[in-house]
Amino acid sequence: MSEIRYVKETRTFKASHVLPPDTNNHNTLFGGKLMAHIDDVAALSAMKHARGPVVTASTDSVDFLNPIKVDNEVALEAFVTWTHHTSMEVFVKIVAEDLITGERTVCATSFLTFVAIGEDGRPTTVPQIFPETDEEKFLNQGAPERAANRKQRRSRSKHLADLLGTHRPWELH
Template identity: 70%
Template sequence: MNPKEKFVRESRTVKSSVVLPPDTNNHGTLFGGKLMAYIDDVAAISAIRHARCNVVTASTDSVDFLHPIRVGNSVCLESYVTWTHKTSMEVFVKITSENLFTGERKVCAVSFLTFVALGEDGKPTPVPKAVPESEEEKWLHQGAEERAVNRRKRKESSKKLAEEFGTQKPWEF
């Protein structure tokens, strides 16, 4: 393998925990914000494993909550780098819940995040190419460039919104 390449599996990260009452809302389900923090954490570990340097979150694609994650269930997050550009990496995260008493499992959410690798000078630095092996990895890798194009379009739209609304004080609206 070329030193400028890494297998996708080398960045794979899995994190599981039990959903406890302090982690839940008034419906007895995991707070969405708590899950989003878990997603960013596990995805950052995958990105660092791939780049072997500091990284920053550049974007998070939408997180669609498909099923609630209830108190007492386990939540398992699995992530890995699916694609790389020059200094950036796309990371896929799959979130599964499990009823620990029945064994029933559900994919509750999926998300894509983009990370940028940083050199010791704090500036973007090149990352190794991600090499997919499994069918799932190849399928995600194939769609990555199109997702990257969509992210760039979304970022331009966000920039326009930021310019339009600026930094007015709340009472100036």
């Protein structure tokens, strides 16, 4: 992993107009719709870093901080914050803008993990990420702790899946 990429090379942006079909009965953006936007922009950022195909390994967190209303613009910014051998952590910041007043609000933040996939369909190494700005360095420095938490959560999830098994509640055992 001797190759290095700068965080700025992975920055990806996406914006969308929030329309009534995108919203719930409170006239705010469906959480699932926002999560689809998050996964899309984060995958693009990870692909820019890996310069190849990636798969979502984990949506580590999505913190909904403020609602996104009908007729707002929802703007997402994603960038790679940390890399391991074959995986990348991507941060996404979601900002809503009232298109009439111009007021902007950070509405959500998210961390996701992607794995780069080689031509053989197996995980492949990724370049090391190099943070430059204070924001990039701050997020990079917290990444090892988030990675440890992610590893621990994944282990618990595997244990839970094994415990629960594949039977359906309505089927006889």
